[in-house]
Amino acid sequence: MSGRKRKFWGWGFDDQRVPEAEAAMVRESLSKTYGTALEAAAVPPEAGEFDLRAPRIKAPQSLARIAHDDAHERLVHAYGKSFPDSVRMFQRHVPEPPDVVFYPESARDVADVLDWASRENVAVIPFGGGSSVVGGVETAVGGSYRGVASLDLGRMGRVIEIDRASRSARIEAGAFGPALEAQLKPHHLTLRHFPQSFEFSTLGGWIATRSGGHFATLYTHIDDFVQAMEVVTPAGQFATRRLPGSGAGPQPERLMIGSEGTLGVITSADMRLQDAPKFRASAAIRFADFLSGAEAVRALSQSGLHPSNCRLIDAQEARGTGAGDGSASVLVLGFESADHPQDHKLARALELVRDHGGQWDPPRQGGHREGAAGAWRDAFLRAPFWREVIVPLGIIVDTFETAITWDRFAGFHANVTARMKAAMRAATGHEGRITCRFTHVYPDGPAPYFSFQVPGRFAVLMVQWRAIKEAANEIVVNEGGTITHHHAVGRDHRPGYGREVPPLFISMMQAAKAVSDPAAILNPGVLFDPVSRAVGVTGAMAR
C-alpha cells in the first residue's frame, strides 16, 4: 500500500472522502425515496476514539521488524468492508481487534509467523486487501486462542518473472490490482481480472476467495487464470508446477483456490495473462420485462459467442444507476478481442436478443465505456464509497449474489424477491426494495446479484441487518442457489455453506486441514471448523 493509509472504517484510502456535493446528492436521493429528511446519526470515527483492548500477545524479537500494533493498523485489520463492518466502525464497536499485525516481506517471513503462531496458539488471519464483504478477514475468533494476528501480504506485491511466450507471470500474492497491472503493462500483457474491489484487493485474496472478474463469460474467474502457486502452511511449503494443463490426479491448485486462508497462505502464483483488447463492439438493449431479458441472455449464454459483458439489469436498478430510465430492463452487452473485430459477433447477438423482444439504439463502435454501460460502471465503482454516507443515515444497504440453473431461475427470482421483501419488513417495519442484475452468465445458468435497501435505525442496525442477512442465506440455499457466487463464504455465509456442501466433503477438508495446519491457527471460523476445536460462527453473524 506504499505508505498511503487505508481508511479503517470504510472503502478506500484515509484521504478519500466522498465529496460533500456527492454525499448530499446521495442523502437527498434517499430522503426523496423515503419521503423524510434523513440525517446522519454519527460522524466517521477517528482511531483515537476506540478504547482498544491491550494487545494480549507480543511479536517475538525475531518478527519485530514486520510487526505493528498501533491503533490504526489494528483497526484496519479488525474487519473487512461489508455493511456490518462499516456499521460497527461507525458505532465504535471493535471488541476483538488483532493483537498484532504482521507485514511479511517474503515467504520465509510468512513461514516464520506461522511457526511462531502454531507454537504460541495464536490465530492467524491472512489479509490481502481486506475487502471481504463476508467476514473473511475478521479477527473476532473467540476465546480459545492466546491472541490473534493479522497477516497482511501487502508488502509482497512484485511481479517476479514474466514469460512472454506463454503469456504468464509469477506474481507475489500481495499485489494490488492497479500495481499488478502497472507492472504488466510495459510487457503489453494484462491479467484482465477486474473485480469491483480491484483497486483495494490483492492477487492472493482473489485466489483464496475464488474471485469473479468483471467479465460475464469465459475467462473471468481467477480460478481459470491460476497456472501454479506457492503456498506456505504451518506444516511446510507447497509449490505446484507451471503447466498449461494436467490430468495428474485431483488438481492441487483447486484445493487451495477458495480455501479462504484456512489451509495455508498463498504467497505467490503463476498467472495466465492476456493481450490487451483492441477490438470492441457493444450495445445497450432494452427489455420490457426482466424475464424476457433473462431468456435473451440464456440464448446468448448458449450461443458460443462469449460476450465479455452481458449484464442484465432490472428496470429499478437501471434507473438507480443511470443505466436506464426505469421503464425497461437493460442488457449491457459487449464483445472484446485483442486479435480480431467483434462486429460479426455483436450482429449475431443482436439477432438473438431481438428474438426475445430486445430493442436498442444503433450500436456504438468501441464505445463500451459510454452510454448505459458507462453510467452503470461509474455508479458501480462509486457505490462502495457511498456506504460511508448511507450507514450513518440508518439505511440498510447490502447485496448478495448466487448462481442458479436456468430451469429454476424464474421461480427463484420471484421467491427470493418476495421473501426478501417480507424479511426486510419483518426486521424493520418498513418496505424494502430489492433489485437484481446478472453479473456472470453460463450456458447452464446465470449468476444473479441482488441489491437490497431498507430504512433501519442506526442504533440497532446490526440486529436488523443480521435478521435480513440470515433470511437471505436461508432463502438462497432453500431455493437451490449457491450461498455465494463470488463473494466467498467467510463467516457470514457459513450457515448456508454448511447446508449447501456435503458433510462428507467438509470432513475430508477438515482432515486435509489437520495436515497443513495441525494447530488449527489459520482463519478459524471461516468455511468450517477445524477438527481439533469448534470455533463456530463468530463475528458479525454471531448471536
Place this chain on the structure above:
Amino acid sequence: MSGRKRKFWGWGFDDQRVPEAEAAMVRESLSKTYGTALEAAAVPPEAGEFDLRAPRIKAPQSLARIAHDDAHERLVHAYGKSFPDSVRMFQRHVPEPPDVVFYPESARDVADVLDWASRENVAVIPFGGGSSVVGGVETAVGGSYRGVASLDLGRMGRVIEIDRASRSARIEAGAFGPALEAQLKPHHLTLRHFPQSFEFSTLGGWIATRSGGHFATLYTHIDDFVQAMEVVTPAGQFATRRLPGSGAGPQPERLMIGSEGTLGVITSADMRLQDAPKFRASAAIRFADFLSGAEAVRALSQSGLHPSNCRLIDAQEARGTGAGDGSASVLVLGFESADHPQDHKLARALELVRDHGGQWDPPRQGGHREGAAGAWRDAFLRAPFWREVIVPLGIIVDTFETAITWDRFAGFHANVTARMKAAMRAATGHEGRITCRFTHVYPDGPAPYFSFQVPGRFAVLMVQWRAIKEAANEIVVNEGGTITHHHAVGRDHRPGYGREVPPLFISMMQAAKAVSDPAAILNPGVLFDPVSRAVGVTGAMAR
C-alpha cells in the same frame, strides 16, 4: 455392455477382430519399416487357456445377484488396455485376476459392495469401460488384502433426467459414450466429449480420470462439463448441488475429478451439454518444420479464436496416418458452432498461420471429416485395434502425453525426442522412432502427444517396455512437463506423479482418503498410498 462380450485381451468386442487384409497391411508395413519379414510369436488367447487362481473370496449371499466369477469376466477385469496389458494377455500372464466382479445396478448396490469389502478387507477396483492405458483398473494389488473385487458400473448407464433449458442431464456413471449420446440425441443435445476411447469408456471413467475430449480448445475436458455429482464412498454418500457456478469454498467436484477411484465411486453426474454443431469450417495447413507449426499454433491458441480442432502432426506421424506425405508437418484446423457460421474465424486463423509459413489448399466448407483430417481420424480410431496385430510381432508401440508451457516447448521436444531414442536403443538394441502431435492447446502451452515404436523381442517385451516407460516418465517430469495430460496416473505414472505433485498435497489427499475410505480398500496402488498401508507400485510397473 448389453450382452455383447468385451475382448479381454485387446480393444473392442470379442467378435471384433482386425480383418485379415487389414492385419496383413499392418504387418507388411512394419516388415518394410524394419527390413525383415515379421512373424507373429503368439496367437490371441482364449479364456480357457488361463489357469486362473481360484477365487480367494466369495460374494455374500446378499450380493450374489450382481456377482460374477467366471473366467471371461475375471480376465476382462484383470487389466486395462495398455500395451503391457495386451502383452501380458498374449503371454497368458494373469497372476492376480479379480476374485469376483460386481455389476451394481444402483448407488445402493455400490454402497453395499463397499460396506462388505470394508468389513472383509477386500480391495475394490472401480471399473468403467476398462480402457485405462496406465494401469488404472488393474487388480494386482499385492498381498495385504484378503481378496480383490472389480466393481463394474456398466449396468448403470441411463440418462436419468434432462433439463433442456439449462442444457444439462443427470446421467449414471456407467453410461458408455455411444449409449449416452444416443439417449441425448432425441433431445437435440450432446455431451460432445469424444476421447479416443469413446466407444469403450464411460462417463464415470472420464470424470475419475480427468478425460480429455477430442476438441483442442475451450470446452473439451470432462472437468468443465461436470455440474454436480453423486459419489458413494465407504464412509457414506456425497452429492453436490446442481449449479452453473459457485464460489463457495474449494469446489467439491474438483476433489473427486481425477481421484481415479481412490476416494469414492462416482455413481452419477449432472453434465453440461451442448447443441450439436451445424456450422463448420476447416483447413489442413502444411509447415516445413514442426517448430514453425508450433509457433503458428501458439498464435492461434492466444488469438481467442478457440478452434475446435487444432491438431499439429509432425511430418513422420502425418505420413504414418495418411494425413500427409511426410514432407511437412500438418495442422488439422477446424471450427464448429451450433449457432453461427465460422468462416470469419477460419479466415482470421489462416492469416495467423500464414504469418508463420503455413500453406494450404483452398479450404473446404463443412469438410471436417475429409482430406487430411478424415485420414487422420480413421487411423486414430483404428489404432487401438491394431495393437493385437503388432504385439505378437514383438514390436513395442506406445504413447505418452504431457503438457508444457510455450517458453519451454522447443527444448522439451528436442530433449524428449533425443532421450527417448536413446532409451529405446538401450532397451532393445534397435533404433526406435518417436513422433509428436498436439492433442490440445492452451494459451500458455500445448499438450504434446508422443508415439513411439521400436522392435523388441516377444518373450521379453515387458522388461523392454518397462525400461522405456520408466525413461519416458523420468524425461517428461525432469524436463518440466506433467506426467500426464489426459491418460491419468494409474499405477504406471506413479513414480513421475510422486515427483510432480507437492508431498504436502499428497499428505492432504491421504488424510481426505482416510475419511472417505477408512479401510483403504479403494483402488490401492493408484495415485498415492493410503496412510494406513503402503501398497506401492504394483502391476505392470512393479519390479
